Amino acid sequence: xxFLFHLGxxxxxxxxxxxxxxxxxxxxxxxxxxxxxxxxxxxxIVAIISFFMGAVITLQLAYNLELPFxxxxxxxxxxxxxxxxxxxxxxxxxxxxxxxxxxxASQIGTMRVTEQIDVLDVMGINSVGFLVLPKIVxxxxxxxxxxxxxxxxxxxxxxxxxxxxxxxxxxxxIEGLQYAFxxxxxxxxxxxxxxxxxxxxxxxxxxxxxxxxxxxxxxxSSTKAVVVSSIQILLFNLILTQLMLA
Amino acid sequence: xIEARNIVxxxxxxxxxxDVSATFRTGYTNLIIGQSGSGKTVFLKxxxxxxxxxxxxxxxxxxxxxxxxxxxxxEIRKEIGMLFxxxxxxxxxxxxxxxxxxxxxxxxxxxxEKRERANFCLKRVNLDNxxxxxxxxxxxxxxKRVAIxxxxxxxxxxxxxxxxxxGLDPKTAIVIDELIQEITKEYNMTTIINTHDMNSVLGxxxxxxxxxxxxxxxxxxxxxxxxxxxxxxxxxxxASKFLKGVV
Numbered sequence: 338x339x340f341l342f343h344l345g346x347x348x349x350x351x352x353x354x355x356x357x358x359x360x361x362x363x364x365x366x367x368x369x370x371x372x373x374x375x376x377x378x379x380x381x382i383v384a385i386i387s388f389f390m391g392a393v394i395t396l397q398l399a400y401n402l403e404l405p406f407x408x409x410x411x412x413x414x415x416x417x418x419x420x421x422x423x424x425x426x427x428x429x430x431x432x433x434x435x436x437x438x439x440x441x442a443s444q445i446g447t448m449r450v451t452e453q454i455d456v457l458d459v460m461g462i463n464s465v466g467f468l469v470l471p472k473i474v475x476x477x478x479x480x481x482x483x484x485x486x487x488x489x490x491x492x493x494x495x496x497x498x499x500x501x502x503x504x505x506x507x508x509x510x511i512e513g514l515q516y517a518f519x520x521x522x523x524x525x526x527x528x529x530x531x532x533x534x535x536x537x538x539x540x541x542x543x544x545x546x547x548x549x550x551x552x553x554x555x556x557x558s559s560t561k562a563v564v565v566s567s568i569q570i571l572l573f574n575l576i577l578t579q580l581m582l583a
Numbered sequence: 584x585i586e587a588r589n590i591v592x593x594x595x596x597x598x599x600x601x602d603v604s605a606t607f608r609t610g611y612t613n614l615i616i617g618q619s620g621s622g623k624t625v626f627l628k629x630x631x632x633x634x635x636x637x638x639x640x641x642x643x644x645x646x647x648x649x650x651x652x653x654x655x656x657x658e659i660r661k662e663i664g665m666l667f668x669x670x671x672x673x674x675x676x677x678x679x680x681x682x683x684x685x686x687x688x689x690x691x692x693x694x695x696e697k698r699e700r701a702n703f704c705l706k707r708v709n710l711d712n713x714x715x716x717x718x719x720x721x722x723x724x725x726x727k728r729v730a731i732x733x734x735x736x737x738x739x740x741x742x743x744x745x746x747x748x749x750g751l752d753p754k755t756a757i758v759i760d761e762l763i764q765e766i767t768k769e770y771n772m773t774t775i776i777n778t779h780d781m782n783s784v785l786g787x788x789x790x791x792x793x794x795x796x797x798x799x800x801x802x803x804x805x806x807x808x809x810x811x812x813x814x815x816x817x818x819x820x821x822a823s824k825f826l827k828g829v830v
Contacts, residue, residue, distance in 0.1 A: 451669055452668070453671050453673055461661060
């Protein structure tokens with residue numbers, strides 16, 4: 338029953354968040370601000386994690402594929418496909434569910450417990466739309482960019498680790514990157530990232546918006562936002578993979 | 584004028600407001616008084632539409648607010664200013680941006696005009712040189728004044744104040760009370776103040792509604808409040824030994 342209650346309320350929350358903003362100029366300004374806060378400020382963490390993950394993926398592949406009849410360019414193929422298909426969209430989204438999701442939930446939750454949301458409601462401003470829609474749009478616009486950064490940096494990390502450790506030559510790794518390349522993998526990753534961006538921002542907004550109590554409850558809302566959005570990312574990863582790749 | 588007609592409001596099984604009716608007059612500082620937990624904040628939030636009444640109606644100058652849709656209410660909401668207990672300033676915005684916010688959302692003025700209006704409102708509440716400070720950088724009393732400036736930015740017809748002087752020292756509390764009363768007269772607003780502060784009751788209570796356990800127990804003026812023979816009201820009013828001594 339509790340699950341159905343939250344599902345129903347979440348559906349109404351999402352509907353309300355897509356109501357027409359009062360002032361488009363204000364809305365555009367908010368979206369740009371959220372793109373900076375949620376997206377640009379995450380570039381560093383995404384790049385660092387992607388670099389090391391790309392490097393580790395290459396070294397682990399080299400360790401597992403240490404057979405004479407497997408060509409060494411396979412390392413390039415493996416690193417590329419792992420980054421493109423799974424890591425850059427799903428793993429980065431899971432990381433952002435923690436960073437961005439907790440930020441959104443705690444920001445909106447604090448506004449709720451300090452009556453700032455009531456101020457908006459009294460003024461006749463659609464508080465859900467005013468607070469959440471710019472975050473949804475801002476993150477959905479920035480997420481593909483972050484995923485592309487992750488792909489590039491991750492593959493670079495894999496190349497650097499492979500070449501520096503001597504498990505693969507630069508020429509073989511690059512040959513692997515080009516071998517049997519399926520451009521649709523990038524489209525697949527970008528579509529997934531858009532869905533995940535929507536899930537992170539809307540679920541975190543939902544938990545923040547319905548916070549009751551004080552600062553302790555704001556913390557609890559942040560935790561719920563991260564846990565629920567992470568589970569939804571994994572669930573929708575499965576659904577989208579079945580729909581798009583099966 | 585705002586009329587509350589037979590308001591009933593429950594939360595789950597608990598009936599918080601029990602058939603409350605009251606009339607709040609234009610140009611007066613109308614006070615809702617009562618102990619903590621008596622239902623006065625729920626009453627105020629029901630009047631302003633933050634809570635929906637289970638039954639009864641709220642009428643703003645012959646406009647039935649309760650019967651309106653969300654969209655229809657927006658027009659009335661533009662005429663409402665509200666001061667919250669904790670000021671509720673947007674902490675990510677500067678003082679000036681806070682005061683300008685209603686103008687940004689609802690007026691088509693240029694940025695220069697909006698800044699001029701924001702500065703005028705800040706000056707009206709006796710605040711200077713704080714425009715670029717954030718709410719966390721100013722005192723509680725100043726935050727209340729900024730919240731009043733924001734509430735009057737759109738020239739409201741109705742002003743609601745939820746415990747405007749809670750958490751303030753007695754001197755600052757009086758300054759805030761007097762400021763609200765001055766603004767009420769100046770703009771001929773219908774002002775409703777929720778309070779349990781006896782200084783406010785005696786100082787600015789032109790029309791007082793006493794709520795006890797979700798019911799309206801008494802209605803009158805500050806002159807009458809000290810002479811009432813209503814025992815429940817007297818228990819509240821004369822809870823302070825000091826006041827007993829004075830009267």
